[in-house]
Amino acid sequence: MTTQQIVLIAVAIVLVAAIVTAILVIRSRRRSEESPSTPGAPREVTTEVAPTPGSSGAGTTAAPAIQVPESVDSRLVRLRGRLARSGALGQALLAVLGRDTLDEEAWEELEETLLQADLGLAPTTELLEELRTRLRVEGSRDPQRVRAILRELLLAQVDPTMDRSLSLDPRPLAGGRASDAGEAGEAGEAMVNVPATVLMVGVNGTGKTTTVGKLARLLRAEERTVLLGAADTFRAAAADQLATWGSRVGVEVVRSEREGADPASVAHEAVARGGAEGVDVVIIDTAGRLQNKAGLMDELGKIVRVSSRRAPLSESLLVLDATTGQNGLRQARVFSEVANLTGIVLTKLDGSAKGGIVVAVQKELGIPVKLVGLGEGADDLAPFDPEGFVDALLGDKAA
Numbered sequence: 001m002t003t004q005q006i007v008l009i010a011v012a013i014v015l016v017a018a019i020v021t022a023i024l025v026i027r028s029r030r031r032s033e034e035s036p037s038t039p040g041a042p043r044e045v046t047t048e049v050a051p052t053p054g055s056s057g058a059g060t061t062a063a064p065a066i067q068v069p070e071s072v073d074s075r076l077v078r079l080r081g082r083l084a085r086s087g088a089l090g091q092a093l094l095a096v097l098g099r100d101t102l103d104e105e106a107w108e109e110l111e112e113t114l115l116q117a118d119l120g121l122a123p124t125t126e127l128l129e130e131l132r133t134r135l136r137v138e139g140s141r142d143p144q145r146v147r148a149i150l151r152e153l154l155l156a157q158v159d160p161t162m163d164r165s166l167s168l169d170p171r172p173l174a175g176g177r178a179s180d181a182g183e184a185g186e187a188g189e190a191m192v193n194v195p196a197t198v199l200m201v202g203v204n205g206t207g208k209t210t211t212v213g214k215l216a217r218l219l220r221a222e223e224r225t226v227l228l229g230a231a232d233t234f235r236a237a238a239a240d241q242l243a244t245w246g247s248r249v250g251v252e253v254v255r256s257e258r259e260g261a262d263p264a265s266v267a268h269e270a271v272a273r274g275g276a277e278g279v280d281v282v283i284i285d286t287a288g289r290l291q292n293k294a295g296l297m298d299e300l301g302k303i304v305r306v307s308s309r310r311a312p313l314s315e316s317l318l319v320l321d322a323t324t325g326q327n328g329l330r331q332a333r334v335f336s337e338v339a340n341l342t343g344i345v346l347t348k349l350d351g352s353a354k355g356g357i358v359v360a361v362q363k364e365l366g367i368p369v370k371l372v373g374l375g376e377g378a379d380d381l382a383p384f385d386p387e388g389f390v391d392a393l394l395g396d397k398a399a
């Protein structure tokens with residue numbers, strides 16, 4: 001055997017040994033990976049996502065449970081109690097009217113009480129004139145009778161004849177067919193409907209986003225399908241806030257990933273997607289804006305135009321904070337010029353002694369209060385009920 005052959009055999013032996021060793025190492029590694037960990041022994045790999053509060057299983061972020069919103073009837077009964085502070089108005093009026101003599105000083109006191117409750121000067125004067133006449137004609141100061149007259153006059157001011165229903169039926173596409181508006185379908189197909197579209201407008205902090213969330217719940221309680229549009233693109237938190245509201249009742253939100261994006265394009269996208277998905281109602285939240293900022297009001301005008309391109313808006317609701325009093329009226333006037341308002345949502349009426357603003361704002365704009373916010377709770381929004389409201393103003397025990 002030559003030296004060369006001996007070297008070759010040695011190299012071959014080393015190679016075979018190396019290959020066998022490698023195979024043994026790999027096998028033993030695989031076995032140790034495949035073997036289940038001993039019960040009770042610490043695991044090498046922990047779950048990547050920590051369970052979030054409220055989630056059910058370890059390692060997964062559970063979707064929030066879908067809640068069942070409170071029915072309209074039930075919330076009306078529950079929320080009447082929230083108007084209790086408004087009852088101070090009725091009690092103050094009835095206390096003066098219960099005096100033996102009603103001199104000029106007494107009538108001035110009545111006037112002041114009504115003005116302090118934000119009823120407004122013209123409605124106050126009108127109501128007191130009628131009250132004087134009625135008391136003189138009837139010639140009776142029986143407390144039950146006086147209360148009944150006052151109730152009648154206050155109710156007339158609140159105006160129970162106004163249509164306060166929300167217009168939420170699907171709208172026919174303006175002058176065209178599905179294909180005209182880029183909807184799914186071919187030319188010549190039957191007309192399609194556009195979802196009812198509700199726009200929420202108002203100055204900063206009045207409760208627009210909260211009201212959009214509460215309204216979505218109210219509509220879900222009536223088993224309507226809803227899509228939300230986060231056209232408040234200045235504040236990313238507003239879209240997150242909406243997403244939270246929506247997720248609780250299984251409602252999706254159309255939003256822009258870019259802060260400061262064009263809110264009109266978000267509104268357009270929401271209406272288009274609502275149409276394509278066949279939802280019943282699209283609700284669009286807008287950023288709070290001051291009525292004296294021309295640029296922002298122009299931007300609102302564009303949102304209105306874009307949202308009503310396929311069909312006029314079903315509802316354009318001004319969200320007013322009941323506690324801001326007469327100042328709210330000035331805002332209301334300008335918004336009504338830009339946004340073709342169809343109704344008012346009066347928020348924060350819970351605990352407010354300024355219930356007269358309902359009358360003042362309706363007279364100012366000639367449009368009805370349709371919804372009232374009576375607390376920060378998810379179901380603390382109710383359709384406005386004039387009779388229940390006046391009973392609450394008078395401190396009616398049943399209210």
Ligand SMILES: Nc1nc2c(ncn2[C@@H]2O[C@H](COP(=O)(O)OP(=O)(O)OP(=O)(O)O)[C@@H](O)[C@H]2O)c(=O)[nH]1
Nearest residue numbers: 204205206207208209210288347348373374375376
């Ligand atoms: N007490 C009470 N608080 C309310 C009511 N509605 C809204 N709020 C509160 O008002 C505050 C402002 O509400 P938002 O919904 O953020 O107001 P917004 O109008 O969307 O605010 P911007 O987007 O900044 O203009 C929040 O703390 C709400 O909980 C209500 O009816 N009663």
